[in-house]
Amino acid sequence: MINTNEIIAAIDIGTTKIVAIAGKVTSNGELQILGLEKTKSTGVVKGVIQNINLTIEAIREVVEKLQKNTNLKIDKAYVGIAGQHIRSLKNRQFKYIQNGSEIITQEDIDTILKENFRIPIQVGEQILHVIPQDYVVDKDKGITNPLGMAGRRLDGNFNIIIGRTASARNIENCVKAVDVEIEELVLEPLASSLAVLTQEEKEAGVVLVDIGGGTTDITLYFDGVLRHTAVIPFGGDVVTKDIKEGCHLLLKQAEALKVQFGEAVEQLADSDKVVNIPQTGGWDPKEIAFKTVAQIIQCRMEEILDRVKYQIDMTPYGDKLGAGIVLTGGGAMLKNLDILTKETLGLDVRIGYPNASSMIKVDEAINLPMYATSIGLLLNGLNKIQHKPSDGVATQTNTKTRKRGLKQFFETLFDN
Known part of the structure; x- marks a missing residue:
């Protein structure tokens, strides 16, 4: 068996196909794809799981094939989440700087980020991510990083990603049923952007x-x-x-x-x-x-x-x-x-x-648009290994159960 500490695995649960893919981090920090398996998806409708048993069977099939053909033990994976239930909205928060020196600190930035989680949303939904767009310090607009700037008031414009709680739980339950731990749930179109843009x-x-x-x-x-x-x-x-x-x-x-x-x-x-x-x-x-x-x-x-x-x-x-x-x-x-x-x-x-990424070499056989999300999920995992967590993105996590949900994925938006 290959040392699983160097292995990144991902599962893409789509409407028409379910893909399992694994890659190895090489000594120069690049990602080498070791194997990819796919099967027909029959339990998913418009990106949302509708039949738990059929989805579990399909996930088990591709994971077992991948393990057999790569001689790997897949016990954790990055998993995609998508569907019509995902939506976004814009919000603005502000805070007066009251630390005596009137210098903006990381605590000030984190405070207005976290305030976004308090906004009212529909029953059965949860805020998955708060993505900073830009900041305003006093009357200076369009600031991307206000840390260390002098000012009396800090405003932030944010893009808030919202999803249905039940959909995320169904994904977690299906993956857990095949003895795979979810390393992170990743919004699928953003995974695709890592591979394609x-x-x-x-x-x-x-x-x-x-x-x-x-x-x-x-x-x-x-x-x-x-x-x-x-x-x-x-x-x-x-x-x-x-x-x-x-x-x-x-x-x-x-x-x-x-x-x-x-x-x-x-x-x-x-x-x-x-x-x-x-x-x-x-x-x-x-x-x-x-x-x-x-x-x-x-x-x-x-x-x-x-x-x-x-x-x-x-x-x-x-x-x-x-x-x-x-x-x-x-x-x-x-x-x-x-x-x-x-x-x-x-x-x-x-x-x-x-x-599109120089950090991965994609064989011609899988260098196809249909595998953009799958390969993007691997790249997300590579970024998690190589980059420190970003303080610029607020994410809801559950530390008691270690369910990571959509966990600080958007650090890659600022670390590239």
Whole structure:
């Protein structure tokens, strides 16, 4: 067995697939991926666990395969959390500096951070993270780190991430059932950003659009800081259902048709090509034109992109996105989706592959957008090993039960 002190493992619990991945920290501090296993996810709907038993079985399957193929004992892992229940809101707190010297201390900064946990939220929700956006010292605005500055009043603007308590507990229970301890619960779109986005893109302004099976996650960065997050309740599975209904196919046939022959722009589809669907279970054979499939896909993807645009327009950063849009997730692999996105949003677009970090070498076989979250979870673990905890982020923790929840993940937003 390899020394597990040098091993980082992660589990990505998605709507269409569950992935287990492990990597080893090398002597030069880089991460070497040792193995990746995946299986179909049948107990998760729109990123939220709906069937505990089916999810436990799938997690156990991929963890056991990973252990067998890597000769590792996986007893702890970084685990992703996502779903439509995740939301964010903006808040402002202030404090008068009353320490005699009128010099802002770390205690002053921590005080206004922690005050955000007192704001009222809905029943069954919990504040997961408080992310500082910027500070105001007296009348000086746009300060990123006020520590040591002179002033009589400190104001802070914060982005508060909120999630449903039951969803986090269900993840913890499923992972615990396969004898794996959760090292940390990590918000999945932020894990993806570690694998896909460069620090330069985050500084210039960028929107990461992570198109998963059940949902599409949006994260917007500007000046190196996470400014906005949102979840759209549509992903790749709704496109498959549209093809199923529009072409009168079985669900598995519709998925195969989307993956193998689908594209996002009808005008670019070959008008002369058709795909033959053989007779199955009493169903007559069919011929389906490529253009027909593309038309169905384009209609749904335009709806998703319109919602992405709406989320961007909700922020003051729409005209400041120097790095444009980065598409990742399994849905980003759809042919010509980058072209449709550029036409719809009017911004530069690239496909995000999980090899943006210089701290990890990704083999070609897994350097795919569909594994962005999985690899990002490993990178989050690497950052936890290499970086000291940041005092700039407040997080709720439960020290009695050692359930770490979404634990100080956002230190990576400021340590990169």
